[in-house]
Amino acid sequence: MTLGRRQRSTIHPRWALRARRARTLIADRPHTAPLLQFYLAVLELQTAVCTTIDVSAWSTAVERPADGASPRLQLERLPVEVLSVPFAVFCRNMPDSAPTPVADAAGALTHAHAQRRADLLLSMLTGDDLATHAEEFDCEPAPLAFLPRAFLSPIAEDLAARVSAGTAATTSVCPHCGWPPLVSRLEDTPHTRGVRRLHCALCAEAWTFPRAVCPACGVSGDKGLEFHVDEGQPHVRIEACQTCRCYLKSIDLRVLGVAEPLVDDLATPELDLWATDQGLEKIVPNLLGL
Ligand SMILES: [Zn+2]
Ligand SMILES: [Zn+2]
Structure with a gap:
């Protein structure tokens, strides 16, 4: 067993309850098994993201000054050119349980120029429409959107855990990162x-x-x-x-x-x-x- 293989077979302790619940539901609700087995595989991939990317160096760059402004994180400031490299690894390791449109989009992104992957990450972070990217990569927008979202989500989760959203957080969007x-x-x-x-x-x-x-x-x-x-x-x-x-x-x-x-x-x-x-x-x- 290779090191990479061993890392992918483990789920981060942060998501242990989610993984346990998914396994329970696979047994209780078998018709959801394909969805949830893919979800478990994604948690393994996201664990690899967490264990290979140290976000601490970026927290100052993306965190707003503590003046009460919301959201507290400006994730569009993340170094997408740097992230483009591990994002390619994330796409390349997409499991066999992935739906075909997702697997196809992952294949296209794995072999794309690094700058095009970086542009896609930035579009996801700024909330831009991904239709143009989907045309470029010759795939559907929804499976394409899955990839940067699944890759960036654990990074956002890690950064969000480092900041306080304050006590008056009753906004309709996330007080940490601004997503719905x-x-x-x-x-x-x-x-x-x-x-x-x-x-x-x-x-x-x-x-x-x-x-x-x-x-x-x-x-x-x-x-x-x-x-x-x-x-x-x-x-x-x-x-x-x-x-x-x-x-x-x-x-x-x-x-x-x-x-x-x-x-x-x-x-x-x-x-x-x-x-x-x-x-x-x-x-x-x-x-x-x-
Ligand atoms: Zn309404
Ligand atoms: Zn958020």
Whole structure:
């Protein structure tokens, strides 16, 4: 067994609970196994990113001065030319379990000029449309977007863990990195029942947000959120906005304490299909494009 192989067979302790939850769900919900097995393989690849890239040298460059401005990180300042090299390794090691469009995009990126990979990373960080890149690489935008997002996510998570977002973080986007929320969680705290927290779609940090407010448009009340619960998964519900028709899932940890919001979101694709049928659009797709 080579060193590289051994590194890829391990998942970073930071994600141990997510990995354990994914393995449980593979056993409990076999129809989600292909999705979740690929997710576990991505966690292994992301572990390799974490163990080979030391972000500490960049934290000063990307962190805003502590003047209360949000988001605290300016990730577009990351040295994308430097990151282009490990990004090529990340693409080259894409596992066999990857969906074909992702594998094709990874192949194109592995053999691309380093500057073109750097340009793609920068576009992802600045929120630019990736359509032009997809045309250049002759692939679809969604599988192409998966690659820089999956590569940058552990770097963003590492950097976000180093900064404080302050106590007044009730914004509709991540106070750490400025990305939209992927999934919502509900839990009791020692002081408050039913606290709602939103998980960032890039850095995975969570922040408190009012329960009845749509994070996409800010509307609440009669024209705000309505809820749909799947009987088979009572800890997961769809929070859909009647005004902007956006939705995200909410994971109720009071119903199922061992749930992991990011994983349970991936493991309930039937709820995304239901939402799409209702004409709803997810605020931001999860890593696997659902
Ligand atoms: Zn974030
Ligand atoms: Zn809304």
